[in-house]
Amino acid sequence: MAIALTMFGLGVLLGFVGAGGSGFIIAILTVLFGVPIHTALGTSLAAMVFTTLSGAYSHFRQGNISVKTGLIVGGFGAVASFFGSKLAGLIPVQSMHWLTAGMLFLSAVILIVRLFMVQKITGNLRNASTNPLNSIRRAAFVGIITGLLSGTFGIGAAPFIQIGLLVIMGLTLKQSVGTTMLVILPIALAGGVGYYFEGFLDFGLLLEVVAGTMIGSYAGAKFTGLAPQPVLKSAMVITPIVAGAILLIK
Numbered sequence: 001m002a003i004a005l006t007m008f009g010l011g012v013l014l015g016f017v018g019a020g021g022s023g024f025i026i027a028i029l030t031v032l033f034g035v036p037i038h039t040a041l042g043t044s045l046a047a048m049v050f051t052t053l054s055g056a057y058s059h060f061r062q063g064n065i066s067v068k069t070g071l072i073v074g075g076f077g078a079v080a081s082f083f084g085s086k087l088a089g090l091i092p093v094q095s096m097h098w099l100t101a102g103m104l105f106l107s108a109v110i111l112i113v114r115l116f117m118v119q120k121i122t123g124n125l126r127n128a129s130t131n132p133l134n135s136i137r138r139a140a141f142v143g144i145i146t147g148l149l150s151g152t153f154g155i156g157a158a159p160f161i162q163i164g165l166l167v168i169m170g171l172t173l174k175q176s177v178g179t180t181m182l183v184i185l186p187i188a189l190a191g192g193v194g195y196y197f198e199g200f201l202d203f204g205l206l207l208e209v210v211a212g213t214m215i216g217s218y219a220g221a222k223f224t225g226l227a228p229q230p231v232l233k234s235a236m237v238i239t240p241i242v243a244g245a246i247l248l249i250k
Contacts, residue, residue, distance in 0.1 A: 003033055004208040011216020014239070022048060022156045023104040023243035025209060030097070031246050035205065037096050041088060041154025042195025043206050045081075048156055048188035050210045051217070056181035064178025069139060069169055073161070074183040076143030077150070078190035084151020085194025091152075097247050103153045104244035108237050110159035114166075115233045138168050146183070151191040156184055 010024060022044045029035040029043065059065050091099065142164035150157045161183050165176040195201045 003029075003205065004212040006032070007209050007212025008216040009212075011213035011218075012220035014213070014217055014220065022154065023100070023107070023240050023247075025213070026100060026154055027243040027246035029205075029209075031249055035202075036200075037093055037100070038088060038195070038198070038200040039202055039205070041096075041100070042085070042192060042198070042200040043202060043209055045085075045150065045154045045188050045195060046192030046201055046206055047209045047213065048184055049192060051214060052156075052181050052184045052188065056178075056185055059178030059181050062178070064174050065182050066165075066169075066171055066175050066179045067182070069135075069165070069171065070179040070182035072136060072139040073143040073146075073165070073169070073179075074186040076140045077147030077161075077183060078143075078186035080144045080147030081151030081187045081191035082194040084148045084153075085191050085198060085200075087148075088152050088154070088195070089198045089200070096153075100153045100155070101244040101247040103149065103155055104240040104247070107155065107157075107159050107240040108244075110163055111237050111240070114159055114162055115236065135169075142168050143183070147187050147190075150184075150187045151194060154191070154195075156188070158184065 006028060007025070010028060014024065025044045025047065026037070026040045029040040030037045035043075056065070060067075088096065142161070146157045146161045146164060149155065149160060158180050161180045162176045165171045165179055165183075166173065169176075171179060192201060
């Protein structure tokens with residue numbers, strides 16, 4: 001019950017600032033509740049299947065998803081995520097704390113690019129070759145890299161996926177946001193399955209995390225309109241930084 005209530009409070013915060021928060025979930029589970037980091041990684045990754053499902057459906061209804069691109073990137077990403085979960089099991093616990101924290105700090109850097117510099121980089125490949133084979137190669141590259149990051153470190157990798165869709169696949173900003181939701185689904189599912197077979201997925205813990213964060217996020221999202229845009233953008237960048245810092249306490 002303590003975990004569910006904590007996840008509810010975290011969900012309210014994440015829903016308010018519009019952040020995914022997988023890194024924060026990992027940090028809170030490991031540092032505050034003493035959950036082994038590999039189990040926290042698997043739980044966080046599996047939880048994203050549920051937390052992104054409604055978002056993906058909503059974006060699909062609004063026409064914000066490039067379905068073909070999302071399926072190709074997500075398909076390659078799922079395979080890479082599964083193997084990433086196997087790789088995670090080989091990394092020592094203390095090293096995993098440092099590596100996951102490092103990935104969260106890097107996520108913050110990517111978010112800065114995504115939020116504050118995206119206008120300068122979008123469209124770089126809009127005029128790239130429309131050759132279907134080249135498009136598949138680029139989609140495979142984005143999927144493999146982001147899937148491997150997600151599976152190995154249990155993070156959503158949303159900033160990395162969005163930048164890949166914007167710069168490498170040439171999608172519009174709106175399409176990149178919506179398509180990222182679709183891409184995360186197979187990546188999170190395959191990664192969660194991988195962690196399950198490695199013995200790092202606790203279904204009771206998963207239920208508490210999903211129930212708490214989903215209800216909390218729904219409530220928190222209703223207050224998003226009250227905050228100025230600069231505050232929301234800054235909060236999105238600060239969130240992974242704080243999560244990474246908490247992980248280093250362990």
